Amino acid sequence: MIRSILVPVVFALGLAACGGGKETKSSADPAVVAEAKQVWDTRCVACHGPQGMGNGLNAASLKTKPRSFKDQNWQKETPDDRIKKVIVEGGAAVGLSVEMAPNADLAGKPAVVEELLAMIRGFV
Numbered sequence: 001m002i003r004s005i006l007v008p009v010v011f012a013l014g015l016a017a018c019g020g021g022k023e024t025k026s027s028a029d030p031a032v033v034a035e036a037k038q039v040w041d042t043r044c045v046a047c048h049g050p051q052g053m054g055n056g057l058n059a060a061s062l063k064t065k066p067r068s069f070k071d072q073n074w075q076k077e078t079p080d081d082r083i084k085k086v087i088v089e090g091g092a093a094v095g096l097s098v099e100m101a102p103n104a105d106l107a108g109k110p111a112v113v114e115e116l117l118a119m120i121r122g123f124v
């Protein structure tokens with residue numbers, strides 16, 4: 001009896017432990033991956049740079065320089081939800097610079113936002 005209760009509990013704990021890591025998995029849908037990459041290349045690279053190092057062509061003229069996404073501490077300390085909020089609602093939504101503009105059209109495309117998050121997580 002005790003055993004039959006313990007086994008599922010231990011199993012559930014094991015699953016929770018596995019799910020606790022950073023979500024860096026890419027969306028399986030190639031169309032979503034392609035769209036996210038296109039958004040990144042056409043909108044984000046100008047400021048954030050192709051590798052997310054904050055050195056895009058427009059970065060020099062910004063008042064607030066975008067950080068490098070390769071910053072390990074930032075990666076560790078910044079929750080997924082905050083990154084997704086900044087992308088959709090803009091920097092001002094979380095107290096960052098308004099130079100990080102909102103991308104309101106992505107509000108209806110959570111899979112694309114998720115993939116942009118995965119790309120940002122992948123820059124380390």
Ligand code: HEC
Pocket residue numbers: 039040043044045046047048058062064065066067078083086087091095096097098099100101103116120
């Ligand atoms: C006009 C330049 C510009 C463009 C275009 C731009 N960003 Fe930004 N972004 C910034 C700046 C500047 C900051 C830093 C704001 C701050 O630290 O106050 C920022 C911050 C961010 C952050 C938060 C980083 C942190 O410090 O927590 C994320 C995530 C982000 N941008 C993602 C994106 C994505 C994804 C795109 C494309 C859809 C994009 N940005 C387009 C300028 C830009």
